[in-house]
Amino acid sequence: MNYMPGTASLIDDIxxxxxxxxxxxxxLIGFLRSIDQFANLVLHxxxxxxxxxxxxxxxxxxxFVVRGENVVLLGEIDVEKEAETRLERVSIEEILAAQRxxxxxxxxxxxxxxxxxxxxxxxxPRADVTEEY
Structure with a gap:
């Protein structure tokens, strides 16, 4: 495989x-459908x-369209290992209540x-330092 600089290296991950x-x-979890030179992503x-x-x-x-500057981490999910999680899946209502x-x-x-x-x-502490993005 040849080395491709920048986001071009993600072409194989489409x-x-x-x-x-x-x-x-x-x-976010989804199928990568498109990417550009600014690392903008389209997930399906x-x-x-x-x-x-x-x-x-x-x-x-x-x-879902994600602006590249908002991406902290992008990684491929191993579909075979995905089901091996030790976490408990709950309903949307339950997880939103727990999050609140x-x-x-x-x-x-x-x-x-x-x-x-x-x-x-x-x-x-100053508000501008402690605020999350």
Whole structure:
């Protein structure tokens, strides 16, 4: 196989199942249908997979266009090993409820941290540094 620079090296991955981790923390799984020189991706039969602890849920998203600058990680999924997961699959409603609960816990922990810093007279973290993408 010849070496191809940049995104051209992904040509062999077209029509294979991939996992894409986005900058905002979302995880997408779908079949790679197209890619360009900016690493923009087109995924087909895409699902958004949400993980909370040892549970996960899948939300169908269909055809999904991902801007290349938002891709943190792209990897091919071994379809044969995919079924060997030790995670428990749950309904969409259940995983979304668990995700909301997890986010509320994180917000409460952050509020407690800020309050503790205030009480000790320490500088508070800047909002632009602590915000997620």
């Amino acid at each position: 029509d294979k199942k991939h996992l894409v981790l986005l900058r905002d923390g979302r995880t 039969r895409t699902i958004e997979r949400i993980h909370v602890g040892r549970r996960y849920g899948d939300i169908p998203r269909g055809i 609960e997890e986010q509320q816990e994180k917000q409460e922990a952050e509020k407690a941290k800020v309050q503790a810093l205030k009480e000790r007279g320490l500088p508070l």
